[in-house]
Amino acid sequence: MALESQPRLPLQGYRALETRSQSVAQRQNEMFVRTEALTAAGEDRDFRLTINGLSFDAFRLCAVGTTGHSIRLVDEENVATLIPLHETIEVDDGRHAVKAFPGDCIVTSPPRRLTTVSSNYVGLVLLASRQQLAKHLSNAGATRHATEVAALTSARHPSAGILGRYVRFLVQELDRSEALVRSALPMQAMSALLMDLVGNAFDAPDDGNARQRLAAAPWQVARAEAFMRQNVGQPLTMAAVTAELGTSLRALQLAFQRHHGVSPRAYLEACRLDTVRDRLAKAAPGTTVAATARACGVVHLGRFAARYNRKFGELPSETLYRAWRRL
Numbered sequence: 432m433a434l435e436s437q438p439r440l441p442l443q444g445y446r447a448l449e450t451r452s453q454s455v456a457q458r459q460n461e462m463f464v465r466t467e468a469l470t471a472a473g474e475d476r477d478f479r480l481t482i483n484g485l486s487f488d489a490f491r492l493c494a495v496g497t498t499g500h501s502i503r504l505v506d507e508e509n510v511a512t513l514i515p516l517h518e519t520i521e522v523d524d525g526r527h528a529v530k531a532f533p534g535d536c537i538v539t540s541p542p543r544r545l546t547t548v549s550s551n552y553v554g555l556v557l558l559a560s561r562q563q564l565a566k567h568l569s570n571a572g573a574t575r576h577a578t579e580v581a582a583l584t585s586a587r588h589p590s591a592g593i594l595g596r597y598v599r600f601l602v603q604e605l606d607r608s609e610a611l612v613r614s615a616l617p618m619q620a621m622s623a624l625l626m627d628l629v630g631n632a633f634d635a636p637d638d639g640n641a642r643q644r645l646a647a648a649p650w651q652v653a654r655a656e657a658f659m660r661q662n663v664g665q666p667l668t669m670a671a672v673t674a675e676l677g678t679s680l681r682a683l684q685l686a687f688q689r690h691h692g693v694s695p696r697a698y699l700e701a702c703r704l705d706t707v708r709d710r711l712a713k714a715a716p717g718t719t720v721a722a723t724a725r726a727c728g729v730v731h732l733g734r735f736a737a738r739y740n741r742k743f744g745e746l747p748s749e750t751l752y753r754a755w756r757r758l
Contacts, residue, residue, distance in 0.1 A: 440483060440494050441516075442493070442494040442602060446481075447484040453471055453478055456469050457469040464504075465506070466504050469501070470500060471498065471499065471500050480495070488618070489560040491557075493557075501546070504543075504544065508560065510540050511558055513554060513555075514556075517533060518548070518549040518553070563626070567668070590632045594625075597628055601621060616666065616725060616730075617725070620730040630670065631680065649690070655683060655687075663727055665728060669695055707724050707727045735747075
């Protein structure tokens, strides 16, 4: 089937490779440390591979469109998150084989693996630095490490599904505005959240183990709340919070669910909304909603207004206008 019938490939502004040559695809795909073999799924003359991609902080994010192929690769430097958007992908490391469909997500760590994608495939690949991830997991007190996990899928580990949904959202934002990658603070915040989500996927326990694990103490929850409020404008990771407390990421998550009914990340986002509202209510003429939100650590302004409205019953611009009227 021809590639032209595929859905539009995301990240159009970041073209990295477009080729009909299997040898070129094998040598120049630039996604993995080493590609040992790449074989087209159909006739050689029909083969086509397109890769759009960009790098930021400890990540490389790519969109891949292909007429179908199998690739045997070696990558000791990165952990890969694979997210099919159209058709299927299968990963086999010699011990485990995992197949994913659109809406699924595979987080895979083994450095040597065989990946097979069906014809007309479109998908996303997020590569995270193995070294940075190991440091993140250590700081967060994680129970697993990047070398210990073979593959995770959204079907068995909801945390991988959350990661997949956020990556898809991030790609939509990047397609909407290329200016985003030139904004240092938003990109730092997105990188921090991505590292939290990838790390959480690796530290995702079996349900039985999670129930047996002790949550953080109430005093640690209170200290975490204060630390988040003090650093509300920073691209804060949950690893930084757990390092400050001397507890594990899982213990912190269980404690926040018990005391607040939400994750630590959701609590931080609520703190940011509260801080934005407080500053807008006291704003001087010339203040803008966007600048205030960014100063409070808000990255995605499109979703921010809707969340603000749901929480406070008015738009942030209405809060700002009321503050100006009182002057």
